[in-house]
Amino acid sequence: MSTGTHSKELPQAAKPSGLKGMVLAYLMRWVHRGEYNAAAEALQLGRNDRFLEIGCGSGFFLWKYAAGTARSTGLDHSADMVAMAGRRNHRRVQSGTTEFRQGDASSLPWLDGSFTAAAAIATFMFWPDPxxxxxxxxxxxxxDGRLVISLGWNADDGMDHTGHAQKYGIKLYSGEELRAMLESAGFSHAAITYTRSFMTPRLMICKAVK
Ligand SMILES: C[S@@+](CC[C@H](N)C(=O)[O-])C[C@H]1O[C@@H](n2cnc3c(N)ncnc32)[C@H](O)[C@@H]1O
Structure with missing residues (x-):
């Protein structure tokens, strides 16, 4: 696994905040649209699902792809993203079918077995304790719950990410590294596929099952 830095002062992409963070989060919904489609295709969310998105950013994915689920939940470590996601999804928040929480991916504030499906879209490479x-x-x-992880930048895409790793403090994973990590976390099956997306020659989509 190649590693980047993870400083206290995180870059905007790793923890969007303030006006700059909100503009960036707004732009992400365009830049990541291919990634959202690929993740949604892998997730196959249905009306019985209780869905968790970790690193939900502005809440656009939940709003567009999880509106028909029984429950949807977003977690982000940025307070400003949690607020932005709540505003975007205010109808479902008001009806009690969606909630957003501020927190870190490595300490989830929910009981065992709370969700049927989870996703981490364009966020896993930032996590300090994956x-x-x-x-x-x-x-x-x-x-039998499923987890989908999408990685637009990864160690299998043939790009030189040295600058990105330094600038954004990201870690770059190969499919095999990710599969090994998922297996040691207890997942029984992890399928890795690659597809093209906007500005992304080899988007990695990983679907694991508990
Ligand atoms: C590049 S943005 C992607 C946001 C969203 N998934 C999207 O595609 O629009 C990465 C998001 O992950 C969040 N994030 C990064 N590290 C995190 C962590 N350790 N725990 C929770 N959220 C995290 C950031 O705050 C940010 O909102």
């Missing part, structure tokens, strides 16, 4: 975070996601998923 192994514990995967154990946490495994814990809060019910048996």
């Amino acid at each position: 192994s514990n975070a995967l154990k946490e996601v495994h814990r809060v998923l019910q048996q």
Whole structure:
């Protein structure tokens, strides 16, 4: 696994905040649209699902793709993103079918087996403690629950990410590294596929099952 830095003062992409963070989060909904589609295709959310998105940012994915689920929940460590996601999804928040919480991926504030499906879209590469975070996601998923992780930048895409790793403090994972981490977190099956997306030659989509 190649590593980047993870300083206290996180870059905007890793923890969007203030006006700059809100503009960035707004732009992400355009830049990540191919990634959202690929993640939604892998997730196949239905009306019985209780869905968790970790690193939900502005809440656009939940709003567009999880509106028909029984429950949807977003977690982000940025207070400003939690507020923005709540505003975007205010109808479902008011009706009690959606909630947003501020917190870190490695310590999830939910009971075991709370969710049927989870996703981490364009966020996993920022997590400082990915192994514990995967154990946490495994814990809060019910048996047969599925997890989809999308990584637009990854160690299999043939790009030189040295500058990105330094600038954004990201870690770059290969499919095999991610599969091994998922297995040691307890997932029984992890399928990795690659597709093209906007400004992303080899978007990695990983679907794991508990
Ligand atoms: C590049 S943005 C992607 C946001 C959203 N998934 C999207 O595609 O629009 C990364 C998001 O992950 C969140 N994030 C990064 N590290 C996190 C962590 N350890 N725990 C929770 N959220 C995290 C950031 O605050 C940010 O909102």
